[in-house]
Amino acid sequence: xxxxxxxxxxxxxxxxxxxxxxxxxxxxxxxxxxxxxxxxxxxxxxxxxxxxxxxxxxxxxxxxxxxxxxxxxxxxxxxxxxxxxxxxxxxxxxxxxxxxxxxxxxxxxxxxxxxxxxxxxxxxxxxxxxx
Amino acid sequence: xxxxxxxxxxxxxxxxxxxxxxxxxxxxxxxxxxxxxxxxxxxxxxxxxxxxxxxxxxxxxxxxxxxxxxxxxxxxxxxxxxxxxxxxxxxxxxxxxx
Amino acid sequence: xxxxxxxxxxxxxxxxxxxxxxxxxxxxxxxxxxxxxxxxxxxxxxxxxxxxxxxxxxxxxxxxxxxxxxxxxxxxxxxxxxxxxxxxxxxxxxxxxxxxxxxxxxxxxxxxxxxxxxxxxxxxxxxxxxxxxxxxxxxxxxxx
Numbered sequence: 001x002x003x004x005x006x007x008x009x010x011x012x013x014x015x016x017x018x019x020x021x022x023x024x025x026x027x028x029x030x031x032x033x034x035x036x037x038x039x040x041x042x043x044x045x046x047x048x049x050x051x052x053x054x055x056x057x058x059x060x061x062x063x064x065x066x067x068x069x070x071x072x073x074x075x076x077x078x079x080x081x082x083x084x085x086x087x088x089x090x091x092x093x094x095x096x097x098x099x100x101x102x103x104x105x106x107x108x109x110x111x112x113x114x115x116x117x118x119x120x121x122x123x124x125x126x127x128x129x130x131x
Numbered sequence: 132x133x134x135x136x137x138x139x140x141x142x143x144x145x146x147x148x149x150x151x152x153x154x155x156x157x158x159x160x161x162x163x164x165x166x167x168x169x170x171x172x173x174x175x176x177x178x179x180x181x182x183x184x185x186x187x188x189x190x191x192x193x194x195x196x197x198x199x200x201x202x203x204x205x206x207x208x209x210x211x212x213x214x215x216x217x218x219x220x221x222x223x224x225x226x227x228x229x
Numbered sequence: 230x231x232x233x234x235x236x237x238x239x240x241x242x243x244x245x246x247x248x249x250x251x252x253x254x255x256x257x258x259x260x261x262x263x264x265x266x267x268x269x270x271x272x273x274x275x276x277x278x279x280x281x282x283x284x285x286x287x288x289x290x291x292x293x294x295x296x297x298x299x300x301x302x303x304x305x306x307x308x309x310x311x312x313x314x315x316x317x318x319x320x321x322x323x324x325x326x327x328x329x330x331x332x333x334x335x336x337x338x339x340x341x342x343x344x345x346x347x348x349x350x351x352x353x354x355x356x357x358x359x360x361x362x363x364x365x366x367x368x369x370x371x372x373x
Binding site for chain 3: 020023024026027028031034036038104106107110114117118121
């Protein structure tokens with residue numbers, strides 16, 4: 001059970017990393033909204049996570065030597081990718097409204113991850129302290 | 132008087148075996164406690180190195196530092212509790228009247 | 230690349246936008262300045278100024294994933310090379326023999342549009358800055 005909790009903490013830490021990187025990428029895009037020939041960047045993480053960690057179904061093992069189904073130890077790292085769109089005559093590829101909505105979405109995502117992680121730690125602390 | 136007959140008789144009496152030395156129940160427990168201490172030590176070292184990176188202004192995320200702090204705190208807290216409970220159990224055992 | 234990188238990125242954009250705003254103000258203030266500079270003993274009208282920006286990043290495109298996100302940077306302030314407007318006004322002391330006055334190549338409408346774009350961009354970057362700061366504050370609350 002300890003490993004599952006550890007994996008949970010690992011995944012959420014990695015998600016926080018992704019959110020932090022995304023914040024930098026969005027800030028950079030917004031900063032360069034008028035720079036000619038600038039191509040926007042974005043961070044991909046959620047799709048990789050969905051492929052790697054199948055959370056719903058985990059096979060029940062009657063013997064520790066059997067093969068594990070549905071669990072994995074690999075937590076993907078966030079990737080910075082570059083977009084190709086062009087939105088202005090100057091060759092600039094930043095859609096300001098899209099970036100602004102992504103910004104507020106990402107902020108809330110980060111805060112909820114921090115909250116979830118905090119609760120995870122609180123559970124552990126409560127379990128240790130309880131007599 | 133010939134005692135050899137008694138001697139032959141005493142030889143056939145069953146001898147009382149010395150009681151087996153109590154097997155140490157602690158190697159497995161001691162190893163486990165050791166493992167806890169190692170983990171806690173590792174967590175604290177990890178936190179200290181991340182904290183140092185933060186102080187130096189290197190490339191580190193702030194949440195990495197706070198998460199490492201929490202992990203270290205929980206690990207040390209758990210180890211301390213395990214030790215405390217073990218000592219308490221030992222004292223409880225020692226108080227038992229035989 | 231420290232923990233405050235996202236704040237520096239937004240900060241660089243705020244600086245660049247403020248500079249753009251200053252340039253626009255200068256252009257608007259000098260929209261009618263016929264005596265901008267003394268060139269070869271002759272008065273030349275004010276030339277519209279523009280700001281050239283580039284994305285602040287390391288120029289190695291070999292590894293895209295290691296590209297630093299460093300915000301925006303003003304390269305230099307250039308002058309607009311478009312021709313001056315000739316306005317027919319013989320009563321003006323600066324008019325030439327045909328009665329034309331060379332006015333600065335500043336189009337007020339265009340400047341106002343630039344002003345609004347710079348302001349909007351400034352506000353967007355302030356929002357981005359606040360978002361980054363709130364995330365850092367939230368990270369400190371883990372475990373509090």
